[in-house]
Amino acid sequence: MIARLRDSPGARHHDGSIQTVSDAVPGEVFRQVYAQLELSPASGGIIGITSAISGEGRTTIALGMARTLANDLDIPVLLVEADFDRPSIAGRLGLSVKEGLCEVLRGEARLESVMLPIGDNLAVITAGTVGTDAGHLLGQLPILDPFHSTDRGPSVVLIDLPPITAYGYSARAARIADVTVLVVRSGVTPIETVREAVSRLGDQPPRGLILNAQRSALPAWWPAG
Amino acid sequence: MEVWPNEDLLNISDNSIRLECDVMKRYADTFFRSWLVALVPIFVLPMAFYMILRGSTNQVPVSAHIWVDRSSIQQIGDTDPYASSAQNMTNYMNQLLQTSAFDLTVAKMSPLYGQQFPAQMQRDGVMAQGVRQNMQVAPLGSDLLIVTFMNKNGLVGEQVVRGFLSAVPQEIRLLSKQTAVKALQYDKSQLKDAQRTFDSYAGKMRSYLKSHHISAAGIDAQRLIDPKFASLYLAVQSAQSNVQSAQQQASLAVNQRAVSGTIRVIDPPGVGSVKSSKKKTLLNLIVGFAFGVLLSATFIVVRTALDRTVRFVDEVPVFFGLPVLGVMPHRPSLAVASHPRSVSDSSDLRRLS
Numbered sequence: 001m002i003a004r005l006r007d008s009p010g011a012r013h014h015d016g017s018i019q020t021v022s023d024a025v026p027g028e029v030f031r032q033v034y035a036q037l038e039l040s041p042a043s044g045g046i047i048g049i050t051s052a053i054s055g056e057g058r059t060t061i062a063l064g065m066a067r068t069l070a071n072d073l074d075i076p077v078l079l080v081e082a083d084f085d086r087p088s089i090a091g092r093l094g095l096s097v098k099e100g101l102c103e104v105l106r107g108e109a110r111l112e113s114v115m116l117p118i119g120d121n122l123a124v125i126t127a128g129t130v131g132t133d134a135g136h137l138l139g140q141l142p143i144l145d146p147f148h149s150t151d152r153g154p155s156v157v158l159i160d161l162p163p164i165t166a167y168g169y170s171a172r173a174a175r176i177a178d179v180t181v182l183v184v185r186s187g188v189t190p191i192e193t194v195r196e197a198v199s200r201l202g203d204q205p206p207r208g209l210i211l212n213a214q215r216s217a218l219p220a221w222w223p224a225g
Numbered sequence: 226m227e228v229w230p231n232e233d234l235l236n237i238s239d240n241s242i243r244l245e246c247d248v249m250k251r252y253a254d255t256f257f258r259s260w261l262v263a264l265v266p267i268f269v270l271p272m273a274f275y276m277i278l279r280g281s282t283n284q285v286p287v288s289a290h291i292w293v294d295r296s297s298i299q300q301i302g303d304t305d306p307y308a309s310s311a312q313n314m315t316n317y318m319n320q321l322l323q324t325s326a327f328d329l330t331v332a333k334m335s336p337l338y339g340q341q342f343p344a345q346m347q348r349d350g351v352m353a354q355g356v357r358q359n360m361q362v363a364p365l366g367s368d369l370l371i372v373t374f375m376n377k378n379g380l381v382g383e384q385v386v387r388g389f390l391s392a393v394p395q396e397i398r399l400l401s402k403q404t405a406v407k408a409l410q411y412d413k414s415q416l417k418d419a420q421r422t423f424d425s426y427a428g429k430m431r432s433y434l435k436s437h438h439i440s441a442a443g444i445d446a447q448r449l450i451d452p453k454f455a456s457l458y459l460a461v462q463s464a465q466s467n468v469q470s471a472q473q474q475a476s477l478a479v480n481q482r483a484v485s486g487t488i489r490v491i492d493p494p495g496v497g498s499v500k501s502s503k504k505k506t507l508l509n510l511i512v513g514f515a516f517g518v519l520l521s522a523t524f525i526v527v528r529t530a531l532d533r534t535v536r537f538v539d540e541v542p543v544f545f546g547l548p549v550l551g552v553m554p555h556r557p558s559l560a561v562a563s564h565p566r567s568v569s570d571s572s573d574l575r576r577l578s
Contacts, residue, residue: 026553029551029552029553030551032550033550033551036548036550036551037550057553181550182547184535186534186535186536186555187532187534187535188534189534189535190533190534191533191534191535191544191545192533194535194544194545195544195545198545198547205547206547207547207548208547208548208549208550209545209547209548209549209550210549210550210551210552210553211535211541211549211551211552211553212553213553213554213555214536214537214538214553214554214555215554215555216254216536216537217254217255217257217258218250218253218254219257222250222253
């Protein structure tokens with residue numbers, strides 16, 4: 001499948017992008033991202049999706065990528081919402097749940113009990129009831145590490161991590177992921193902020209960036225750089 | 226403030242052309258993002274310059290160059306002996322312009338100018354005042370001066386200047402005539418006095434010669450004998466000399482009346498001086514366009530410099546040393562509840578950390 005993804009059709013964009021940008025459907029972009037993460041589709045893995053600041057489209061991308069991978073892969077896909085400041089997945093999916101990751105981290109609920117199947121191959125864990133201990137719970141996430149359990153079998157876990165520069169524990173929480181992807185909104189996030197986010201991730205830098213909402217005003221006749 | 230794009234591009238790209246291309250791409254992107262704003266100065270500034278010029282062209286200058294004969298200066302009365310002919314004539318013309326009657330004369334010699342003023346304004350002296358305020362006389366050298374009149378209409382200005390150039394010689398001739406008449410009257414009076422003195426002394430001398438029975442041949446001998454006769458003789462000769470001198474002065478005053486040397490116009494006012502304003506209009510439009518382009522370029526450069534965000538895919542490896550895994554094109558339909566927030570907003574979240 002990876003080979004198929006890498007051979008995805010695409011034309012060179014005028015801004016020098018190696019990706020098929022303007023003509024690609026989002027699903028194809030997610031497949032390309034997953035292919036470049038070089039995770040084994042058989043064994044799965046934990047993909048952390050984060051950003052430098054909030055509002056960069058992190059949750060949207062996590063949702064779209066989870067849906068795409070759930071359709072493409074044979075192993076289960078689990079979307080986990082770890083953004084405790086602005087939990088929005090439940091609202092977007094129209095779910096009314098009270099228990100989620102916070103309850104799991106507090107020890108008030110088991111992981112399996114808060115997993116909500118929303119598709120044939122896709123389940124979601126919402127943030128749950130966020131309290132004043134959000135920062136503490138975030139710090140506990142890599143310690144408790146509830147997703148590396150072997151008894152559930154191989155699966156792809158997509159974690160919607162909080163913005164790196166927003167929480168002191170965000171970078172620490174990102175360590176739970178096997179690979180981290182940084183979402184950067186084009187034309188919005190300052191370069192220094194992205195650099196700081198990369199720097200905070202330390203010895204576990206992001207595998208790469210997803211440039212979101214990329215928009216070029218250059219006309220078609222402008223020479224490719 | 227750090228200048229953007231900065232040396233980071235240099236560290237990555239070995240090719241300076243590539244660097245230039247990247248920078249140019251950002252500039253071009255800024256331009257095409259905000260081309261409407263960027264093009265505004267290019268259109269607005271030439272129009273503004275044109276309007277400013279149009280405001281200034283309400284006063285079209287019409288000029289004439291005048292050569293001043295040194296001899297004509299003698300006719301204008303009080304002059305500064307240390308000043309040039311042109312300066313003296315300039316002073317005289319400016320004095321004339323301070324005279325309402327002269328200004329009115331000039332105005333009346335310019336029918337087109339008079340049409341600009343209603344009858345009431347003509348009576349109130351506004352028309353004459355306009356001549357005084359808009360007429361300028363200035364020396365250009367020792368013998369050359371320039372007369373300039375500012376008016377909305379060049380043809381009107383031309384007519385006013387021509388009227389002025391006609392009125393000034395008239396004034397000079399009038400002044401010269403008055404001066405000559407005064408001089409003649411004075412000289413005639415002097416001649417009369419001298420003649421009267423001569424007649425008095427001559428009568429005394431005749432009486433003396435008759436009473437002493439002295440003929441004309443004996444006058445010289447009698448001068449040696451009688452000192453009184455000698456002094457009388459000298460007085461007669463002196464009076465005769467004064468009469469001759471007074472006669473010469475009177476003759477000179479009469480001749481001065483015949484002198485009619487005035488000013489010479491060597492460059493009359495014409496339509497040509499009005500045409501030059503069209504060249505100025507074009508020049509101002511070009512200058513306005515140049516300023517507009519400069520302002521637009523400054524806008525693009527500043528806006529690009531202030532934008533410190535990632536715009537293009539090929540900038541990601543340059544700035545972060547990370548590969549681009551995917552690019553999500555800007556599609557408003559995808560941005561569900563995903564409102565861009567500033568860095569300052571994210572600071573609110575730190576309270577939770």
